[in-house]
Structures are given as structure tokens and as C-alpha cells.
Amino acid sequence: MLDIGGEVFATLRGSRADERMLLRHARSVDEARRVLRRADALAALAVFQAPGGLSPVEFEPLLSLSQATEWIALVEPAALESREFRAFLLRAFHDYHTLPVDPQRLAVILGHARGLASMRRSVSADPDDGDGQTGEGPAFGICGNSPAMRAFTQRLRKVIDSDAPVLIGGQTGTGKELVAHAIHRNSRRAAGPISVVNCGAIPATLIQSELFGHEKSAFTGATQRKIGRIEAANGGVLFLDEIGDLPLDMQASLLRVLQERTISRVGSTQTLPVDFRVIAATHVDLAQAVRQGSFREDLFFRLNVLQLVVPALRERGDDVLELADLFLRRTLAQHPGSRPRGFSARAIDALRAHDWPGNVRELINRVQGAVVMGENRLIGPEDLGLAVATAPLRESLTLDDARASFERNLLASSLRANGNKVSQTARQLGVSRVTLYRLINKLNIPLDH
Ligand SMILES: Nc1ncnc2c1ncn2[C@@H]1O[C@H](COP(=O)(O)OP(=O)(O)OP(=O)(O)O)[C@@H](O)[C@H]1O
Numbered sequence: 001m002l003d004i005g006g007e008v009f010a011t012l013r014g015s016r017a018d019e020r021m022l023l024r025h026a027r028s029v030d031e032a033r034r035v036l037r038r039a040d041a042l043a044a045l046a047v048f049q050a051p052g053g054l055s056p057v058e059f060e061p062l063l064s065l066s067q068a069t070e071w072i073a074l075v076e077p078a079a080l081e082s083r084e085f086r087a088f089l090l091r092a093f094h095d096y097h098t099l100p101v102d103p104q105r106l107a108v109i110l111g112h113a114r115g116l117a118s119m120r121r122s123v124s125a126d127p128d129d130g131d132g133q134t135g136e137g138p139a140f141g142i143c144g145n146s147p148a149m150r151a152f153t154q155r156l157r158k159v160i161d162s163d164a165p166v167l168i169g170g171q172t173g174t175g176k177e178l179v180a181h182a183i184h185r186n187s188r189r190a191a192g193p194i195s196v197v198n199c200g201a202i203p204a205t206l207i208q209s210e211l212f213g214h215e216k217s218a219f220t221g222a223t224q225r226k227i228g229r230i231e232a233a234n235g236g237v238l239f240l241d242e243i244g245d246l247p248l249d250m251q252a253s254l255l256r257v258l259q260e261r262t263i264s265r266v267g268s269t270q271t272l273p274v275d276f277r278v279i280a281a282t283h284v285d286l287a288q289a290v291r292q293g294s295f296r297e298d299l300f301f302r303l304n305v306l307q308l309v310v311p312a313l314r315e316r317g318d319d320v321l322e323l324a325d326l327f328l329r330r331t332l333a334q335h336p337g338s339r340p341r342g343f344s345a346r347a348i349d350a351l352r353a354h355d356w357p358g359n360v361r362e363l364i365n366r367v368q369g370a371v372v373m374g375e376n377r378l379i380g381p382e383d384l385g386l387a388v389a390t391a392p393l394r395e396s397l398t399l400d401d402a403r404a405s406f407e408r409n410l411l412a413s414s415l416r417a418n419g420n421k422v423s424q425t426a427r428q429l430g431v432s433r434v435t436l437y438r439l440i441n442k443l444n445i446p447l448d449h
């Protein structure tokens with residue numbers, strides 16, 4: 001059996017590290033996996049000792065098991081000669097220590113790592129008071145603590161307690177679908193199914209049989225009986241997403257179902273009773289669609305019994321930061337070993353200042369992009385595509401302004417590409433370090449991450 005770090009563990013036993021923390025030794029990668037899943041380790045050591053020891057490939061999956069753990073590598077000096085191994089250390093570890101172990105120094109490194117890990121947890125801990133939760137985590141699984149979201153959650157709680165139809169409004173990407181699923185999951189119909197119809201995505205020719213199902217041979221190509229989405233909602237919830245896109249003739253059929261609570265499959269004369277709660281969502285203003293004649297008023301009144309409007313992201317204050325952290329942790333779990341660990345102060349300013357026309361979905365996309373593309377430990381506004389806009393090219397722009405704007409962009413991107421190393425950037429741009437420093441000052445380019 002592979003005994004990873006047995007000797008190191010023996011050395012640590014009885015040292016300062018042993019007095020102050022609970023040490024666990026995993027003798028194999030499998031055991032490490034079990035320990036990490038069970039225990040809430042603040043810091044962890046990985047020993048890379050040839051021959052037959054742990055390899056980077058074996059190690060990397062452990063990173064995603066416990067995002068909040070700070071890892072320290074113990075390595076043989078010879079391993080540092082490999083560029084690939086050095087890159088791996090930088091990518092995956094908080095710190096490293098060369099073998100043989102110096103217990104005093106290692107205890108200090110471990111102490112720092114634990115301090116950092118617990119500080120990180122105290123900052124990212126959810127301040128939510130736990131209302132509406134079954135365990136840890138935000139109310140009904142919907143992140144956000146701003147006044148707008150608190151008011152929303154209060155309404156949501158009442159909606160969940162009732163069995164009446166709900167109409168969910170809100171701009172694109174605000175979380176309407178998430179809310180519909182939260183209603184189902186927390187309601188008295190949770191044990192029943194949720195049948196989802198995306199009214200905008202089904203071709204007009206198929207929508208009838210999608211909703212109502214059909215009997216075998218009801219039409220050419222109907223080789224088997226098919227249960228429709230409405231029948232599939234029996235005992236649970238029918239979620240009609242993007243209801244504003246439902247064609248007018250289908251609106252009439254749906255209204256009949258809601259009035260009579262029965263359906264007939266296409267090609268059948270038999271009527272079947274169905275029992276479901278209806279939840280509809282739309283990003284268009286249905287009242288206006290009614291005025292314009294593209295949505296039936298009687299159907300609108302049937303659906304619009306309880307209303308929820310999911311607030312736009314720009315109305316949620318600092319929830320944007322909490323959400324950005326959540327999506328960063330999720331993305332890192334999918335890309336263990338990527339470099340970014342958090343957001344720079346400038347990135348936080350940019351997240352607060354942005355208008356978020358695409359709401360939460362836009363935030364997710366920007367964070368994912370930054371994790372994949374970011375080359376620094378901290379994500380900057382540029383990685384999020386939220387660089388402070390330079391003055392747009394207008395007719396009144398002077399040549400000096402245009403030159404400064406161009407130089408600022410070029411310098412900022414070169415510095416970024418060179419990891420903020422001034423000498424390296426100066427060499428690449430063909431100027432002296434002194435000139436580069438002068439330009440950085442003149443053009444006000446931050447070097448802070
Ligand atoms: N408060 C939240 N906490 C966690 N994830 C969220 C939150 N709000 C939205 N999301 C996530 O954001 C993404 C977009 O949400 P969703 O698809 O529910 O929005 P939508 O309003 O239905 O958008 P569209 O109008 O484009 O259909 C999803 O991945 C969802 O899980």
C-alpha cells in the first residue's frame with residue numbers, strides 16, 4: 001500500500017504543530033478522499049516523494065473535494081527543477097516546503113494556512129438567519145440578503161403555502177425558473193412531479209401533442225401513445241415557462257384545461273381528470289400583451305392569481321458580491337487548480353458599478369469566463385470584461401486624448417499578460433523600465449493585483 005507521508009507524519013507528531021492542531025494521516029489517495037469528505041480540514045499537506053509517491057494527476061481531484069482547505073506541498077528539492085512541477089505548485093498550493101521537514105518551520109506555515117482558511121470561512125459565511133431553510137444555506141436555495149430579496153422571500157413564503165396559480169415576472173436571467181422549482185420543492189406538492197413546458201421552444205406544429213399527448217396512430221408518425229406534459233403534471237406542478245410565447249390557439253386550449261381540469265389526448269375522445277398547480281413565468285409584460293391583443297385576457301386572469309416579480313440584479317445591492325462568490329466557488333469546483341482565488345478590490349468596485357442587463361445569468365457567464373481566462377490569483381475587472389470604459393471615440397476627442405487612451409489600453413493589457421512584472425513588460429514593449437514607470441504614473445494605471 002502506498003504510504004504517503006508516513007515519515008513526515010511521524011516527524012510532526014510531538015512537534016509544535018501537534019500541540020496546536022488535530023493531525024490526521026491518510027495513507028493513500030482513497031483514504032485522503034474519505035478524510036476530506038468527513039473532516040472539515042482547514043489545512044492539508046501533500047507529500048510528493050519519489051519514487052512511488054503521490055503524483056500531481058492523482059492529487060488534483062482532491063482539490064475539488066474541499067474548496068475551503070489550504071494546501072501545502074512538501075517536495076523534494078530535485079522536483080523543483082521541473083518547470084511543469086513548478087507550474088503545478090503555483091496553480092494548486094497555498095505554500096510549499098522542501099524536504100527534509102523542518103518541524104518548526106512547517107508548524108509556522110501550517111499555522112498561517114489555517115489562519116487564512118478560517119478567515120476566509122468567516123468572510124464567506126452566510127449571514128442569513130436561516131428562515132425557510134432545512135439546513136445550512138440560503139432561504140429556499142435562493143441566494144441574497146438585500147432588502148429587495150428579503151421582501152421577495154417573504155412573498156415567496158406565502159406563495160409556497162398556498163396552492164393557487166402563480167405568475168412569476170422579472171427580467172431575463174433573474175432566476176424565474178429557479179423560483180418556480182423552489183416553489184415546487186418546498187410546497188405540499190413536493191412529492192409530486194414538476195412538468196416543465198417551455199412555451200417558446202416548442203415548434204407550433206408539435207405543441208398540441210406535447211401538451212396533451214396523443215394516442216397511437218392519432219396522426220402520421222404517431223407510432224406510440226405519448227403522455228403529454230399536462231397529464232405528466234398530475235399530482236404535482238405544471239410549470240409553463242415563457243407563457244407569453246404561447247400561440248393564441250393554444251392559449252384557448254390551455255384556458256379550457258384550467259377551467260375544466262380535464263384533458264383529452266390527441267386522437268382520443270376520452271377525457272381524463274388532471275390535478276395540478278399551475279406556475280407560469282414570463283419576462284414580457286403580460287398586461288401589455290393583453291392590451292395589444294397577443295395574449296388572452298381571460299387566460300391572463302386565470303394565471304395571475306398570485307404574483308411574484310423577481311428583482312433585477314441591479315436592485316439587489318451587495319447580493320451581487322455574495323452571488324459572485326457563490327459562482328466563483330462553483331466554477332472552481334469544476335476547474336480545480338485554476339489560478340484565481342478571489343476578486344480584487346477593483347473587481348468588487350466594478351461588480352457593484354455594473355448595470356447587469358443580463359442579470360444573474362450574465363454574472364455567472366462573467367465569473368466563469370474570468371476563472372478560465374484569469375492569470376492572476378485575484379480576478380480583476382478586466383478578467384470579468386468589466387474594465388472601466390475609456391472615453392468613447394467622439395469627434396471632440398483630441399489627438400492627445402486618443403493617444404493616451406490607446407496607450408492606457410496597451411499598457412494595461414501588456415502588464416496583465418506579463419503578470420504585472422514591469423521589467424518583462426518594458427522589454428516586450430521596447431521601452432526602458434523608467435519610461436514604463438513614468439507612463440504607468442502618467443496614465444494612472446493601477447498595478448494592484
Ligand atoms: N439567487 C440565486 N442564487 C443562485 N443561483 C441563481 C440565483 N438566481 C439565479 N440563479 C441562477 O442564474 C441562472 C439564471 O436563472 P433562471 O434560468 O432561473 O433565470 P430566468 O429568469 O428564468 O431567465 P430567462 O428569463 O432568461 O429564462 C440559473 O443558472 C440559476 O440557477
Ligand SMILES: [Mg+2]
Nearest residue numbers: 176177241281
Ligand atoms: Mg427562464
